[in-house]
Amino acid sequence: MSRSFCQIVAEPGSGARRRVLAAGGAVLLAGFGISGCSFAPDHVRPAQPVPATFPEQAGAADSSASLARTGWREFFQEPELQRLIAEALANNRDIRIAAGRVAEARAAFRIQGSALYPQLDAVATGTRGRTPADLSITGSAQTGTQLTSVLSAGWEIDFWGRLRNLRASAREQYLATEEARRAVAISLVAQVAGGYLLEREYEERTALAVRTTATREEALRILRRRYQVGSGSKLEMTQAQVLLAQAQTALQGLEQDRAINRNALALLVGHPVEIAGGSLSLAEVGGGRALPPGLPSHLLENRPDIVAAEHRLRAANADIGAARAAFFPNVSLTGTFGTASAELDGLFADGSGSWSFTPTISLPIFNAGRNAAGLDLAKARRNTAVADYELTVQRAFRDVADALVRRRQLAAQIATTQDMLAALVERARLANLRFENGRSAYLEVLDAQRDLFGTEQALVQLRRAHFSSGVALYAALGGGFPHETGSAPADPAAGPATTSASGDTKR
Secondary structure, three states: OHHHHHHHHOOOOOHHHHHHHHHHHHHHHHHHOOOOOOOOOOOOOOOOOOOOOOOOOOOOOOOOOOHHHOEHHHHOOOHHHHHHHHHHHHHOHHHHHHHHHHHHHHHHHHHHHHOOOOEEEEEEEEEEEEEOHHHOOOOOOEEEEEEEEEEEEEEEEOOOOHHHHHHHHHHHHHHHHHHHHHHHHHHHHHHHHHHHHHHHHHHHHHHHHHHHHHHHHHHHHHHHHHHHHOOOOHHHHHHHHHHHHHHHHHHHHHHHHHHHHHHHHHHHHOOOOOOOOOOOOHHHHOOOOOOOOOOOHHHHHHOHHHHHHHHHHHHHHHHHHHHHHOOOOEEEEEEEEEEEEOOHHHOOOOOOEEEEEEEEEEOOOOOOOHHHHHHHHHHHHHHHHHHHHHHHHHHHHHHHHHHHHHHHHHHHHHHHHHHHHHHHHHHHHHHHHHHHOOOOOHHHHHHHHHHHHHHHHHHHHHHHHHHHHHHHHHHHOOOEOOOOOOOOOOOHHHOOOEEOOOOOEEO
């Protein structure tokens, strides 16, 4: 019954007829005890403006398998990396800022929700004043005292759902902020993993540079000795010096980059870090496992920025309902009950009781189009929220597609570079034999060694980039802190939510 009435009065363009119905309907609703209407549009999730499957996805996609359903402890199984991630989640300042914003949004929701309930205040006042003779009914000046002690109650009856929609909007904004906090946590996990992989890359490349430097120092020593005894040329010795200087320069650059990466990790983790030695391997970061992306629809469930955009869209719908309700009568009840007396000792005496009850109905008639403009503003914001949601989905799809492309292409580049490295190793061996036998100049050895060293460094970089593409895919899918499918939204009234080091959400 109330729903059909709400549909009638909410018809656009009904004008004065709608206002008359609204005024009469308020009385009817009060008489029948009906809770009221809501003029918020029903939420309909916009269609996905992306293809049904990801590019680079081999075969038919598994509708249930998705990398995003894996927690970060299951994905990153290397203990040293797990320790760094846990410390970052506990100490990172960006996480703390995001948690503070969640607490702000939760408090705003509670403030907005309090307007739905009656407000009760205890008020005590004392007034003493003098009335001049020409204003006194007795013709003489009078001095009087009035003391009151009352309980004051006020309640706005939410017939049209304005307050409920405002509370729903605040709740959706809170949930969007909670998803933003989860997005910060996912980004943090990916950044720590990326920094850890860079640390391992620099360690391997530094070891290669140290080994190459030692080999070239020995070659320079031999060529210098040959030059000194007259069996070698000064050109060959200077070429060996150039090779050594190149390796030393590369080593110095790696040490600089490694120190900078350590500083970046310290900022992420929240304190200076010490990382135990280790090698860059597939087993350490989970990069060698199968990484099924699932279907694009999984992004709607797991990717926090998409979930947050949908919450903002729901909030925009609720704001429309509140803006529509502003056209209808506002019904409020105000009452007081207490005592009043001219003397303090008579404040609670028999016969000092006082009370008042004031029901109020206010109907907007003219406000220079303010309510209409408010409704237009709410609709414009809803249209913006729809576009923002669709753009967020498109960006998420692109992030996943890019990660899939990089992962496939990097795997092919690694295979090609490994073949090239094997050929360069053989080339360097043959060039050195030719030089030792006097069949070629040292320049041939110089070129072979330079190409070999560069390719060794490039292969390590490619392997790290391949592992990083897996991390990027994991983060792009919303992995790290997966939602349970079909779980109910968080309840803001349940108290603060915090993320533990294990990635679990606790209240």
